[in-house]
Amino acid sequence: MRNLYNSTKKLIVLGAASFLVLGACSDEYLEEVTYGEVSPSEMTKVENVEKAIISTYSVLNGQIDGSSNAYNSPASNWSFGDVVSDDCYKGGGGTGDQNQIHQMELYNTAPTTYDVERKWMALYEGVKRSNEAMKLLIASEDFDTELKTQRMAELRFLRGHYYFELKKIYNRIPYIDETAETVEDYARSNTEFTSEELWAKIEADFQAAYEVLPETQEEVGRPTNLAAMAYLAKTYVFQGKWQEAYDATTEVMGGSYGLLDDFQSVFLPENDNSKEIIFAVQYSVNDGQSSNYNGSIGDRLSAPGGPYYSQYGFHRPSQNLVNAFKTDANGLPVQDNVNVSETDNVDPRLDVTIGRPGIPYKDLDIIYEDSWARDLATYGPFAPKKRIVSANSPYHVLVWPYVNALNYYIIRYAEVLLWRAEAAVELGNLEEARSLVNQVRERAANSSYVKTLDGSSDAANYNISTYDTEWTDTQTARDLVRLESRLELAMEGHRFFNLVRWGVAKETIDAYLEVEKTRRTHLTNASFSSGKNEYWPIPQEYIDSVEDGTVTQNEGY
Structure with a gap:
């Protein structure tokens, strides 16, 4: 799938409100249609709103363009959740193969690390698609009322998922909801909300989804109330x-x-x-x-x-x-x-x-x-x-x-x-x-x-x-x-994220490295810094793109 984006803010918006992502179905490329080419009445037709909703599901796998490098933004978090834990090594053809993941394994991640940027971009693409589909759904006059309520609940579930992933990986994140209208609306401070307030917003999406979603779904892949x-x-x-x-x-x-x-x-x-x-x-x-x-x-x-x-x-x-x-x-x-x-x-x-x-x-x-x-x-x-x-x-x-x-x-x-x-x-x-x-x-x-x-x-x-x-x-x-x-x-x-939330990441990884360095020399320079390596850095390109300077880098980077 192609992505059209504003070059100065691509890490969060990939075009934000400047286009609508539409697709024929969940297993076809999604076509991007600018507002200038499609009338509002066409965009809010039931079939096109459904396509926008499907497009929100379609980026769950971390694939956001026509290349094959979703392994830099994997849904499974194999690099973000396993390689940086005591469970796994990067592997591949030596430390120079996907060296940026090797640096992640050594806890030497930087704000310019490609995977850090790519994961951020993929998750905010999910947020953006959720928000855009919500707006189209609200504006659609022909949508069946009961189904419209259910689809809105699905979108809130999906947005909750994307924000949950962002919160556990980057911790301090910008929060943008469906009221965003322009690219600039997506260029927000990552300290506007406290950690507690961010969690409350994520909880609210899942709670709202729970109250509406059915017990079972005819189409696999759509979430249930449970x-x-x-x-x-x-x-x-x-x-x-x-x-x-x-x-x-x-x-x-x-x-x-x-x-x-x-x-x-x-x-x-x-x-x-x-x-x-x-x-x-x-x-x-x-x-x-x-x-x-x-x-x-x-x-x-x-x-x-x-x-x-x-x-x-x-x-x-x-x-x-x-x-x-x-x-x-x-x-x-x-x-x-x-x-x-x-x-x-x-x-x-x-x-x-x-x-x-x-x-x-x-x-x-x-x-x-x-x-x-x-x-x-x-x-x-x-x-x-x-x-x-x-x-x-x-x-x-x-x-x-x-x-x-x-x-x-x-x-x-x-x-x-x-x-x-x-x-x-x-x-x-x-x-x-x-x-x-x-x-x-x-x-x-x-x-x-x-x-x-x-x-x-x-x-x-x-x-x-x-x-x-x-x-x-x-x-x-x-x-x-x-x-x-x-x-x-x-x-x-899941392993690394569990270690962090348990508050034992430093002690567990230090104990792991003490022994594992005697087994695997590629870990010789690995060193976990408490207060830093629990979370990934905010991508530097995003920091630079928010012109009012309100984005704060995570501690230690």
Whole structure:
């Protein structure tokens, strides 16, 4: 899709109110039509308003133009949420390959870093499209009244999502709503509102969406009322509003969502919209879209190599993450950060999540080998696996750009259970927290395990059990819930943001780097600065473009 933008303010507006983005459908390029070429009566026709709404959904995947570099603004946040945590390395063909992400991994990000600019631009494109579609919807006289109310709720949900992402990544952000009329209206200070006021605005969008959206949607991909409530719970969790988070998760857990029986099955494209998936970015391939840009374009560099995949080799699991899956004789986490050996017991989710030498990879009837790993000497032998689609699947594209149709799950039910467990701990309900964590672990225990190639036995010593001893210490309970979140959600782009909101980013990453630097020399110069590296810098180009000088750079940059 093309983007027309004002060159001085492109990082936030990409044209703002100077054009309307329209498209034939969700899987076609969106055509941009200037106001000068289309009469207002045409623009507010029902079919054109619907196209504007679809265009708001279409940038959920981080793809905002006709290039293939959505990996610099990925919906999955693999670089923003995993590579900068203790879960992953950048990977690729050495430190010079996508060097700006290497600098992010070293906590040496700058206001001119391309990915920082690109992510900002993609998210504000979502904000802008939400606002423009709202205005057209309001102005449309022919829209069915009931459907109009629902579509407005969808747009508020989407705007809430885009602003949530901006808040968790950049913290101090400009806030622009549907009253914006000109490009200049989008050139706003990022300190106009306090953090609390920004969160309140995000909450208001999700609350408004919840009050209107239906319990179910005929068209997959559109949010439900409980999806809005789940997202509202997420805003509460990020603010430490534990009673509100507890109450919100109560409602979500009382609905139709739930855990799938099998952990591996969650990450199959054919189960993309199962009962476990509360809201997701919808991907598709072989749908007529040029270059399969409706596929997982932001994650295309994760291809693990070997005989079936391109060897881009990015998003590589850390040794620390692999070690986190080790268990003892009772099936409980060990957490000694000693490298896993062939004889060690491990959580069965390890070999669903990570490609390890000696373990079969997907259903390809092949053993993963360390030779698959690009730049083995730098980044080690491990590969992503959980969100890689089998090369045998019709949902995987075997040619460039090597994408798949596995949706990106923004919120899934297991995460809601773990938020609820966090809230329960903070409210003093330690036994409830234990029960919730045990639900997640029990599902893992009862799932199908990775087998040897001949199917005669488990591929490793899988051993996982529930916590059967009463939880009586708050800090221990808190640590165990956080650990379960890491294990369950590994490689899904959440880890770094969780460390930040828990207030343990500095201590966790320092401990990680102390050991990991002895394993991976590319991390030698990595250093996390408290009070700085929890958030990304405001793009310098945006600061320079706001002529009244009211944009304040984040601390330390």
